[in-house]
Amino acid sequence: MALLQIAEPGQSAMPHKHRLAVGIDLGTTNSLVATVRNGIAVCLTDEQGRALLPSLVHYRDNDIELGFDAMNARVSDPRNTIVSVKRFMGRGLADVAHIEAMPYIFEETPGMLRLRTAQGSKSPVEISAEILRVLRKRAEASLGGELTGAVVTVPAYFDDAQRQATRDAARLAGLHVLRLLNEPTAAAVAYGLDNTSEGVYAVFDLGGGTFDLSILKLTRGVFEVLATNGDTALGGDDFDHRLYCWALDHARIAPPSAEDARRLQMAARAVKELLTVSEEAPFRLRLDSGEEVDLTVTRTDFFEMTRPLVQKTLVPVKRALRDAGLSPRDVKGVVMVGGATRMPHIQRTVAEYFGQEPLTNLDPDKVVALGAAMQANALAGNRREDDQWLLLDVIPLSLGLETMGGLSEKIIPRNATLPVARAQEFTTFKDGQTAMSFHIVQGERELVSDCRSLARFELRGIPPMAAGAARIRVTFQVDADGLLSVSALETSTGVEASIHVKPSYGLTDDEIAAMLRSGLENADGDQAARALREQRVEAERILEACTQALAADGDLLDEAERTAIDALIARLRKLTAGHDAATLSEGVNTLSRATEDFAARRMNRTLRSALTGHNIDEL
């Protein structure tokens, strides 16, 4: 049963027509789903009331464990328990750091790597889709209906291949992606910066394993990413590790077994989190070895031992500001994101560096998902008329073509506002040249070899002309998600070629279609059947209602009207036996429209009888 939410004035949806939209933060360590309910963005929780879903997938022989359920498998079955899959999205083996230290069996496939698991070879897209599917189901259970769409967030520095991979994963999970949104932009939206303020903002995101710093500039609803920087190996985990080492030093115990080490690490994390709220914390546990650790950590100790880590966060901050040509004073506000920014000494250091208190009143684990939900709500059309805002993102890395000499000619510069289209003319360089090949690259560097190769395609059938005579217009177009298509047109003859850039990471459209199909074969993923089932229920409901209405108040209709409605009822009856959800839905809508006037007449009759015997003052 759909429970009702309070809509904005004039925005309440017709029954069964709610536009349920969610925002999803697909994180390296944790993922979340949020929605706007009763006008407020909230994170949706699981049955145990937990909003965070650890981004962990454990492939067992016959099934999959996910999230909190997969935590223990990290130790017991590391090879089949995929952590931090986000680091592999849209990446080849050569792109991933410290691959040798990971417990997985990697497979080298063109473009994107794959992992061999107990359930066969899996691409990072499929693994991420498992996480997204759980979030989708959670949202559907919480909102009581099928989702209209989702906004999924990505780090600002994600390139085309990584964005495309994220989008594919969402599609595979049965989500309709309304928009991919940069994480720092989502955080800024959650703080309402999009409709109140203009200026430069810094987003400081210290998560479990990674640190991202983005400098955003906001002008009239357009967020421009001026600079991003970060450290992919700096996060809350490193603070745990410092405490762990400190405990080993002070507890005078033998080098711990793997199991004991994990216990100590978990204890360290708990101590770290406790020190956020209290001045001291006990570091106390009994190990398998029989030894006891019984220590007390004060805040001062902890701050002292982790000072180098805190200082380390300032390095990317300084670099990003330098790249943007700004000083700390130019920054109007600092948004804190990521659980680890709860630590008081992080907040203090940031405050000192920027000369102002950072924004911390929203839950730092949740801000990205909350902002994404607000954006999804707006894109799904649930905002009130006077409050339509348009949020624009910009392209993170320049897009260009390879030209003579292996140089990259930039067609769309980074920070162009999306969506964007730019064209440039090229010509042939040989007499009689009838074909031209294009190599699309992404990146800021001059040499093509330093940029990321996105795609290649050819324009054939150019009529033979003298070198330099052909006019070939190449158009780059990037849609609101930051995804690219490129076309080339020889203007004198109209010969044309184009390509939707599926970045060269190995998944073709056919493969995705096949993956989608195989997903559908699993009963729960069967969306078509579900849509049909729902439309049938809807049809039966309206048929039932109409029959009753006609029996009660049929006299309100003249003969022609009655015949028309009867015919539509008969038609809809026939359609319910069919198997096409779309026709059925059309039949329901037609009948519903055709009976609107009848319903209004009935309403008036009831109203009159309700009013009889009352005088209007009583009302």
Next chain:
Amino acid sequence: MSITLTERAARHVGNFIDKRGKGFGIRLGVKTSGCSGMAYKLEFVDQALDDDLVFDSHGVKVVIDRKSLAYLNGTELDYVREGLNEGFKFNNPNAKNQCGCGESFNV
């Protein structure tokens, strides 16, 4: 004639209005939705209209237009949790057959 909120519903409404940052109260109403009858309407109100009646229930202003009141008189609005789902529920004594969905009804 009256419309009431359960205490729990009133608490949630108050909370939502606070977080929204503005709002006079909430509007309950009905609109026709084809043959399937009437659909419930639940919206924030920034300003009551001339034709509106305003009730007070546990400190919350409940706004309703005269036409809708005929269908909703005696209704109690509750806030319930069902599994993961939570939201408002109309307990409407005038409703003859609720569609199982809770969003629409017949009189």
